[in-house]
Amino acid sequence: MNHSEYWIIRSEQLHEQTFSESNEYAQNIEEAYKKAASELNKEIYNFLKKIASNNEMSLSEAKKLLSNKELEEFKWTVEEYIEKGSGILSEKTIKQLENASAATRISYLNSMNLQMRYHVEKLYSQQGIDVKDKMKSIFENHYYNVIYEVSSIVNPDRTFSKLNEKEIEAVLSRPWTSDGKNFSKRIWENQERLINELQITLQQSFIRGESPDKAINRISKLFDVKKSNASNLVMTESAYFASEGDGMAYKELGLEKYEILATLDMKTSDICQSLDGKVFNMKEYSAGITAPPFHCRCRTTTIPVVEGFDDELEERAARDLETGETYYVPGKIKFDEWKKTHILDSFNKKGYNIITSNGISINENSIHALERAEERGISKDEIINALLMPLQILEPRIDEIGRKSQRFIGNEATVNINPDIGTVITVWKTGKKTREKLERRK
Numbered sequence: 001m002n003h004s005e006y007w008i009i010r011s012e013q014l015h016e017q018t019f020s021e022s023n024e025y026a027q028n029i030e031e032a033y034k035k036a037a038s039e040l041n042k043e044i045y046n047f048l049k050k051i052a053s054n055n056e057m058s059l060s061e062a063k064k065l066l067s068n069k070e071l072e073e074f075k076w077t078v079e080e081y082i083e084k085g086s087g088i089l090s091e092k093t094i095k096q097l098e099n100a101s102a103a104t105r106i107s108y109l110n111s112m113n114l115q116m117r118y119h120v121e122k123l124y125s126q127q128g129i130d131v132k133d134k135m136k137s138i139f140e141n142h143y144y145n146v147i148y149e150v151s152s153i154v155n156p157d158r159t160f161s162k163l164n165e166k167e168i169e170a171v172l173s174r175p176w177t178s179d180g181k182n183f184s185k186r187i188w189e190n191q192e193r194l195i196n197e198l199q200i201t202l203q204q205s206f207i208r209g210e211s212p213d214k215a216i217n218r219i220s221k222l223f224d225v226k227k228s229n230a231s232n233l234v235m236t237e238s239a240y241f242a243s244e245g246d247g248m249a250y251k252e253l254g255l256e257k258y259e260i261l262a263t264l265d266m267k268t269s270d271i272c273q274s275l276d277g278k279v280f281n282m283k284e285y286s287a288g289i290t291a292p293p294f295h296c297r298c299r300t301t302t303i304p305v306v307e308g309f310d311d312e313l314e315e316r317a318a319r320d321l322e323t324g325e326t327y328y329v330p331g332k333i334k335f336d337e338w339k340k341t342h343i344l345d346s347f348n349k350k351g352y353n354i355i356t357s358n359g360i361s362i363n364e365n366s367i368h369a370l371e372r373a374e375e376r377g378i379s380k381d382e383i384i385n386a387l388l389m390p391l392q393i394l395e396p397r398i399d400e401i402g403r404k405s406q407r408f409i410g411n412e413a414t415v416n417i418n419p420d421i422g423t424v425i426t427v428w429k430t431g432k433k434t435r436e437k438l439e440r441r442k
Contacts, residue, residue, distance in 0.1 A: 022238035033227035142245025239293035264318035386410025
């Protein structure tokens with residue numbers, strides 16, 4: 001194994017480990033959102049049931065003052081919130097809770113707004129602490145791993161100073177996107193946005209006179225959106241700090257150039273496909289422009305170009321389209337060539353070699369169909385089942401520019417083919433409602 005091949009394998013392993021750990025952490029954050037939403041929904045539902053009349057609500061009812069008994073219960077809850085929120089909630093929220101505890105008159109709506117703020121701040125406060133620790137760990141791991149791996153080849157006897165806390169804090173706090181915000185500010189803004197949107201959503205439910213169930217459903221959907229945003233933030237910021245760790249190590253090592261290394265599978269974005277194998281000067285290193293991440297949830301990484309050790313790479317890793325297993329391809333191959341020779345040509349040579357249930361011979365996939373199948377998690381077997389045992393076959397159609405297609409709706413996948421040449425055009429998952437509707441017709 002030569003030096004270049006060794007470094008590519010170690011770089012891919014490090015990047016895969018970072019991506020896997022970040023993905024696991026993102027899933028933990030999603031679970032925290034689910035838990036927070038569940039806890040808040042219970043409180044909101046109980047609150048709405050109290051003021052609902054004939055299963056409908058009104059803003060005027062929500063603005064009524066709590067009864068003496070309800071006020072005492074609320075004050076006890078507020079005191080509990082203050083105690084549990086010590087070191088977690090913002091000073092502003094603690095002050096609001098203290099004022100509410102001292103108040104003799106407070107409305108149902110204001111009490112619910114305070115409870116929503118408590119749950120959201122509690123969720124985001126822990127997230128902010130944990131995310132910062134995670135990003136710091138990723139940055140340091142990449143920096144030290146690159147230093148160790150490259151120096152072991154270039155100069156094993158050289159010593160390197162440890163990163164100091166000021167350097168690390170500078171990287172963690174530095175904005176890198178065009179909007180000039182770092183991840184801490186994004187988390188804080190997302191928190192305030194969620195609180196505002198929850199309060200607006202609740203008031204709109206009163207104005208519409210919605211039932212408690214509908215109001216809860218709207219609030220749950222809002223949490224689902226924020227949960228997805230939080231997961232995307234974690235994965236993208238992880239890619240950024242991994243890239244910054246790599247780049248700082250390259251500079252420390254005195255390297256002059258680096259190369260973009262995209263993941264060889266069909267989930268790789270168009271921009272990363274086009275950049276695979278591109279070599280840049282270190283003075284051009286800039287996250288989001290000439291270095292990863294190039295987009296949300298980017299999986300692309302970089303490798304060092306070491307002068308005097310740029311021997312020809314023998315192999316690099318790729319992932320099998322159908323099994324997901326890793327295999328190795330010639331080191332010189334770049335993404336576009338790999339996609340053509342190892343995915344498209346290979347898959348089409350195997351072909352389907354099947355006859356659909358209405359007698360059409362299917363031979364190959366279009367590039368678009370292969371990309372959509374990988375992107376949407378649709379297997380070859382699901383495509384074949386749709387063609388051989390469809391729930392429904394629609395009549396052939398011709399679009400405005402004369403292209404002919406026919407749709408096969410299967411249990412798991414829906415497939416469009418060109419019936420004249422036997423090519424799969426595109427595929428997508430069959431919707432649950434469509435499947436149930438067609439199955440009832442049988």
